[in-house]
Amino acid sequence: MVGASSSSSLLRSLNALADSKTCLSSSIPTLNTKMTQHLTERCCRFLKSASEVPRLYRRTNKDVPVRASAYMDNALRPLHQLLTDSSGLVTPSTAQEWLRVTLCDCTQRYFETISDVLSSVRKMEESLKRLKQARKGGATASAAGSNGGLTDDGKIxxxxxxxxxxxxxxxxxxxxxxxxxxxxxxxxxxxxxxRELGEQNQ
Structure with a gap:
């Protein structure tokens, strides 16, 4: 009887363990989604700063850019941190998949932001050209790169x-x-x- 009781107890424990494993397995997709959503929000918070780039160059006489904006490092820091923090906790393939999904989501949003910025730049550029023509140079000459260098819009x-x-x-x-x-x-x-358009217009 003791042996039978022990066997029954062991079977119940094994069944409970199997149920727990099944429960955990079914939770993995949800956990993956929550992780990538969290990372995406943290990164995109900074990627939206791309919309501020025109303000940094238009009518500021700022030098021609030679390196990436500071917001890029801030945006990517959570992803680099993930690689460090996840080591030994999840498999490398899991961490890479989190990165891939997050970067796909972030790049989609970043594309939309950049597209909006470039569209705005193009409209502003056309407005300045019309204004310049109307005033025959005048006050808008510096914004249009009258010194032969890259225009403000080209810098953007x-x-x-x-x-x-x-x-x-x-x-x-x-x-x-x-x-x-x-x-x-x-x-x-x-x-x-x-970029090619900006170089043509300098």
């Missing part, structure tokens, strides 16, 4: 291109490839075309 486009280029470099440092990130190629094309 160049800065955004440098930011996206830096993003691609950091993606690789995290162990991924830009091709793994769904919207990265369209984002690169967007800023490349804008």
């Amino acid at each position: 486009r160049l800065q955004l291109a440098l930011d996206v280029e830096y993003l691609g470099e950091q993606i690789q440092k995290m162990g991924l490839q830009p091709a793994d990130i769904s919207m990265f190629s369209p984002l690169t094309d967007l800023v490349k075309e804008a």
Whole structure:
């Protein structure tokens, strides 16, 4: 009887363990989603700062940009931190998948922000050109790059291109490839075309 009782107890324990394992397994997709959503919000909080780039260059006589904006490091810090903090806690493949999903979501939102900024820059540029023509140069000459250098709008486009280029470099440092990130190629094309346009207008 004692042996039978012990066997029954062991079976109940095994069944309970199996139920717990099943419960945990079913929770993994939800936990993954919560993790990537949390990371996305933390990163995008800073990526939205791309909308402030025009203010930094328009009519400020700021030098031509040569490196990525500071907001990029702030935006990517949570992802680099994840790689450090998750070591030994989750499998490398799980951490990489969290990064991939987060970067896909972030790049989608970043693309929308950059697209809006470039559209606004284009409209402002056209307005300044019309104003310049109406005034025959006048006060808008400096904004239009009268000294033969890059225009304010050209600097804005160049800065955004440098930011996206830096993003691609950091993606690789995290162990991924830009091709793994769904919207990265369209984002690169967007800023490349804008940069070329800015160089043509200088």
